[in-house]
Amino acid sequence: MRSRYALSSRATRPRSRPRWPPGCAIPTGGADMAHANTIETLLARQDISDCIMRYARGIDRGDEALLLSCYWEDAIEVHGPAYNGPAVPYLKEAAGRMRQNQPVMQHFIGNVHIEFDGSDTAFVETYILTFARFPKNGEEFDTLTGARAFDRFERREGEWRIAHRRAVFDWNRDAPASETWCLGAFDTTHPDMVMGRKAPDDLTYQRG
Numbered sequence: 001m002r003s004r005y006a007l008s009s010r011a012t013r014p015r016s017r018p019r020w021p022p023g024c025a026i027p028t029g030g031a032d033m034a035h036a037n038t039i040e041t042l043l044a045r046q047d048i049s050d051c052i053m054r055y056a057r058g059i060d061r062g063d064e065a066l067l068l069s070c071y072w073e074d075a076i077e078v079h080g081p082a083y084n085g086p087a088v089p090y091l092k093e094a095a096g097r098m099r100q101n102q103p104v105m106q107h108f109i110g111n112v113h114i115e116f117d118g119s120d121t122a123f124v125e126t127y128i129l130t131f132a133r134f135p136k137n138g139e140e141f142d143t144l145t146g147a148r149a150f151d152r153f154e155r156r157e158g159e160w161r162i163a164h165r166r167a168v169f170d171w172n173r174d175a176p177a178s179e180t181w182c183l184g185a186f187d188t189t190h191p192d193m194v195m196g197r198k199a200p201d202d203l204t205y206q207r208g
Contacts, residue, residue: 044122045114047160048153052126055162056107062098063199067091071162072154078166087165099198104133120155133177140177146170 051070058066068091071077077087098105110127117123126149134141147169154163181188188195194203 041116044116044155044160048114048122048124049112051153051160051162052109052112052124052149052151056109056128057204059094059098060105060107061199061202061204062095062102064092064095066199067095069161071165072156075162076164078164080167080169087162102132103198104131104196106131122153122155122160124151124153125149126151141174142177143172143174145172 054066055070057063058070068088071087071091073088075087076085077090078084079090083090108129108131110129111125112127113125115123128147128149130143130145130147132143132145134143147167150166150168151162152164153160186193196202199205
């Protein structure tokens, strides 16, 4: 899949200077500042953001193909003490684990900060809030984790993907699972109650 754009030579020509608030430090981001307001860069930001959203959907649904579409084949994943190495085997294992052993998981994407380094590299910080349910000693726990992904994106043949990702963990909260479906407002046995599933059985994969 090729991107809709290619950064042209015009992207490196300075445009009008932005008016920064009084007392605000003026960024000196080189190539980033040189084409910060071009259509090409706005499209690049959108492509990078789409990739991040695609990752969240892929991991939550256990969709291996979707996850692999977010990373280059030679990408590296550093996921705390859990994993440090080539991303592809990590993604394949994670997708299988999500489908088999992780019925409930959601990744919520927050702030996304993108800094370009030339035309084909971007450094991206993404805030991520993760909800998951894990069993321990015969009891289920709901866990919330606040983390950030520090990515180096690379554009190859017009497409932006992750070349290196390192996870940074900021906080965590665990509590015994308590699920009453809004104090009984929803009947999970009702035929119209659609529950989330993994790929390819989730409603999001159905068309028509």
